Amino acid sequence: MKGAGGTGDWQLFNLQGDPGEMDDLSGTRPEKRDAMLELWDEYVKANGVIVSDAGPYAKP
Numbered sequence: 001m002k003g004a005g006g007t008g009d010w011q012l013f014n015l016q017g018d019p020g021e022m023d024d025l026s027g028t029r030p031e032k033r034d035a036m037l038e039l040w041d042e043y044v045k046a047n048g049v050i051v052s053d054a055g056p057y058a059k060p
Contacts, residue, residue, distance in 0.1 A: 012026040
């Protein structure tokens with residue numbers, strides 16, 4: 001989430017080997033990133049998650 005200090009794009013990290021989330025693997029593992037985004041989309045639909053740019057971290 002860009003407004004919360006992120007890049008504004010989805011990132012991928014190996015939390016076991018990089019718990020500080022310093023090495024974004026989304027560029028070298030795009031197939032893994034895409035698979036995880038598909039799972040996220042399924043979760044959103046199955047659980048009625050409301051995705052919005054509004055909220056406490058939105059930029060004016």
